[in-house]
Amino acid sequence: MKKTKSYKFKEVDLVSLRDLALKVKNQTGFRFRYGGLLTILRTNVEEKLVHTLVQFYDPSFRCFTFPDFQLVPTLEAYSYLLDSPIAEKTPFAGPGTSLTPLVIAKDLYLKTSDVSNHLTTKSHIRGFTSKYLLEQANLKTTCQDTLEAILALLIYGLILFPNLDNFVDMNVSYPNF
Numbered sequence: 001m002k003k004t005k006s007y008k009f010k011e012v013d014l015v016s017l018r019d020l021a022l023k024v025k026n027q028t029g030f031r032f033r034y035g036g037l038l039t040i041l042r043t044n045v046e047e048k049l050v051h052t053l054v055q056f057y058d059p060s061f062r063c064f065t066f067p068d069f070q071l072v073p074t075l076e077a078y079s080y081l082l083d084s085p086i087a088e089k090t091p092f093a094g095p096g097t098s099l100t101p102l103v104i105a106k107d108l109y110l111k112t113s114d115v116s117n118h119l120t121t122k123s124h125i126r127g128f129t130s131k132y133l134l135e136q137a138n139l140k141t142t143c144q145d146t147l148e149a150i151l152a153l154l155i156y157g158l159i160l161f162p163n164l165d166n167f168v169d170m171n172v173s174y175p176n177f
Contacts, residue, residue: 012158017041020137020151034152035084040159099170109146127169
């Protein structure tokens with residue numbers, strides 16, 4: 001008999017992300033570039049269902065273990081759920097690869113100096129605070145490309161591949177726009 005475990009899930013400020021999503025002027029264009037990421041913000045999560053499902057999660061193998069089989073979410077599964085083909089994309093930089101501030105600034109349409117000044121390290125992980133990214137996305141001078149790139153990065157870093165609270169981990173979540 002398996003013991004029931006208690007889990008605490010990371011709380012994400014969906015209100016701020018949903019407010020950003022409302023600022024996207026061309027929803028079709030966003031979907032073309034980033035797939036169905038915006039649908040995640042509109043999805044209601046049944047917490048009891050998640051608590052039940054997580055009872056079958058085996059952190060040592062990083063999969064769900066049921067009596068007769070194991071279920072592992074793959075990049076292809078994420079690709080299907082998000083309607084974002086991965087065939088021609090390299091979604092992660094890979095181990096040992098370091099993203100430079102120049103590359104990140106280009107992909108987020110930000111100044112290299114701003115990226116360099118705000119790229120921080122927490123628990124040996126490089127990334128940005130969600131506060132900084134939200135501020136950049138909400139600036140009146142922010143162009144649509146910047147808003148959309150930052151919104152996509154926030155969804156990847158805070159919802160799909162969360163690591164630390166209120167922190168977007170470049171190693172895990174950088175989608176190489």
